[in-house]
Amino acid sequence: MLAHNQDPPRRTPLHSLHVSLGGKMVPFAGYDMPVQYPAGVLKEHLHTRTQAGLFDVSHMGQIALRPKSGKVEDAAHALERLVPQDIVAIAPGRQRYAQFTNADGGILDDLMVANFGDHLFLVVNAACKDADEAHLRANLSDDCIIDALADRALIALQGPKAEAVLAKFCAAAPAMTFMDAGPHEVAGINCFVSRSGYTGEDGFEISVPASDAERLTRMLLDNPDVLPIGLGARDSLRLEAGLCLYGHDIDTTTTPVEAGLEWSVQKSRRSGGARAGGFPGAEKILAHFDNGASRRRVGLRAEGRAPVREGALLFADSAGGEPIGKVTSGGFGPTLSAPVAMGYVPVSLSALGTKLFAEVRGQRLPLAVAAMPFVKNTYKR
Amino acid sequence: MTTTLYTSDHEWLAIDGDTATVGITDYAQQQLGDVVFVELPKVGRTLKKAEAAAVVESVKAASDVYAPISGDVLETNEALAAEPALVNSDAQGAAWFFKIKIADKSELGGLMDEAAYKAHTA
Numbered sequence: 001m002l003a004h005n006q007d008p009p010r011r012t013p014l015h016s017l018h019v020s021l022g023g024k025m026v027p028f029a030g031y032d033m034p035v036q037y038p039a040g041v042l043k044e045h046l047h048t049r050t051q052a053g054l055f056d057v058s059h060m061g062q063i064a065l066r067p068k069s070g071k072v073e074d075a076a077h078a079l080e081r082l083v084p085q086d087i088v089a090i091a092p093g094r095q096r097y098a099q100f101t102n103a104d105g106g107i108l109d110d111l112m113v114a115n116f117g118d119h120l121f122l123v124v125n126a127a128c129k130d131a132d133e134a135h136l137r138a139n140l141s142d143d144c145i146i147d148a149l150a151d152r153a154l155i156a157l158q159g160p161k162a163e164a165v166l167a168k169f170c171a172a173a174p175a176m177t178f179m180d181a182g183p184h185e186v187a188g189i190n191c192f193v194s195r196s197g198y199t200g201e202d203g204f205e206i207s208v209p210a211s212d213a214e215r216l217t218r219m220l221l222d223n224p225d226v227l228p229i230g231l232g233a234r235d236s237l238r239l240e241a242g243l244c245l246y247g248h249d250i251d252t253t254t255t256p257v258e259a260g261l262e263w264s265v266q267k268s269r270r271s272g273g274a275r276a277g278g279f280p281g282a283e284k285i286l287a288h289f290d291n292g293a294s295r296r297r298v299g300l301r302a303e304g305r306a307p308v309r310e311g312a313l314l315f316a317d318s319a320g321g322e323p324i325g326k327v328t329s330g331g332f333g334p335t336l337s338a339p340v341a342m343g344y345v346p347v348s349l350s351a352l353g354t355k356l357f358a359e360v361r362g363q364r365l366p367l368a369v370a371a372m373p374f375v376k377n378t379y380k381r
Numbered sequence: 382m383t384t385t386l387y388t389s390d391h392e393w394l395a396i397d398g399d400t401a402t403v404g405i406t407d408y409a410q411q412q413l414g415d416v417v418f419v420e421l422p423k424v425g426r427t428l429k430k431a432e433a434a435a436v437v438e439s440v441k442a443a444s445d446v447y448a449p450i451s452g453d454v455l456e457t458n459e460a461l462a463a464e465p466a467l468v469n470s471d472a473q474g475a476a477w478f479f480k481i482k483i484a485d486k487s488e489l490g491g492l493m494d495e496a497a498y499k500a501h502t503a
Binding site for chain 1: 415417418436438439440441442
């Protein structure tokens with residue numbers, strides 16, 4: 001999954017800040033990133049749920065799709081050739097979750113797409129960003145200039161205090177609602193701000209020129225409500241929020257329907273819609289919509305306290321039988337103080353409350369299919 | 382009179398006669414981070430040196446704890462099931478994992494004293 005793991009790790013514009021804050025640096029998706037700070041994963045997680053956490057997500061790819069015609073709808077129509085989402089309907093100043101699909105209906109990457117009025121702004125996963133950029137160039141170059149914005153950092157400010165903190169630097173922030181996105185000044189710096197994130201909390205993601213990134217981050221961290229948060233808590237927060245991690249919960253072998261992401265595919269792109277199909281793997285994905293898929297991603301809660309982690313095999317019975325599925329993400333949910341997991345199971349075993357077993361160190365631990373998100377989200381609608 | 386010995390895998394053993402009390406070191410708990418779950422061996426189980434005897438899990442990952450010496454498990458620390466965070470607050474005291482009846486005292490010869498362990502983690 002690590003696209004650059006043969007090369008020396010890259011550094012984000014905030015690398016020296018992480019080191020000075022005591023961040024424990026680990027290789028991740030080709031970057032040297034903080035997995036935790038001295039507070040530790042548990043405190044960082046709970047702090048984000050109760051106050052505000054600041055995350056460096058500058059390893060992610062930021063790409064501008066600029067229509068050669070000058071009309072943003074032309075870029076939107078072009079991008080619809082690669083994703084099953086309705087991109088044309090994204091209003092200026094709004095953002096939408098999307099997936100690049102392949103010819104088999106699998107997911108090449110998941111991404112955010114924002115309409116910035118005269119162009120589209122994409123945020124893609126770090127491990128996929130080079131492949132995504134090549135994919136865009138190979139397929140959209142007739143219609144769009146694909147502009148990889150390598151000189152920008154990306155930070156996320158998440159949690160119930162995020163709005164109050166950001167309001168001190170960005171007058172526009174409080175009026176934004178979930179998935180609003182656009183250019184705004186933050187502390188006088190020209191940024192792109194969206195009201196979104198990867199924690200289940202209200203919050204913001206801020207794209208900032210690399211040269212101003214550390215200055216802005218330090219200003220935000222100066223607020224006593226804000227702690228820096230590492231990748232460890234980022235993962236436990238998104239798991240509690242029921243959000244997919246690319247390469248684990250979704251990949252080239254899972255369709256958006258199997259992944260439980262039907263909500264992200266608008267009716268206009270489904271069978272009978274105004275622009276049905278026309279994206280890679282449409283035949284298979286639309287068949288999954290029309291006839292159902294055979295398996296589904298579900299949430300899982302354990303009866304005991306032992307975390308059930310990625311890779312654990314799932315069984316229908318406490319002994320014997322073949323595996324019926326596999327855990328794709330799992331661990332300890334600090335907000336619930338209990339294990340949480342997600343994985344793929346046959347649709348016939350996907351109903352809420354279905355009892356299953358996960359094999360952990362040779363033992364079958366009882367689990368039940370549970371609703372996601374595990375922790376209620378607090379998006380500002 | 383107890384003597385404390387250490388393994389290169391960051392376990393400590395408090396030796397009292399033919400009984401050893403086993404836990405993980407303060408260095409180990411710092412490396413693991415917040416401990417959220419501990420799985421202990423069953424009392425009466427016969428452990429062979431170097432086999433997986435217990436599991437300690439942080440938010441991030443699960444780590445095996447290997448039997449530092451061979452012997453029968455005499456007692457386990459039930460307090461860890463209710464309060465795994467004891468491992469972070471008192472790794473080399475209240476958060477002992479299990480007590481083992483030493484099967485072969487010659488196995489103690491391969492362990493480190495405190496000075497050697499300090500050098501090992503320096």
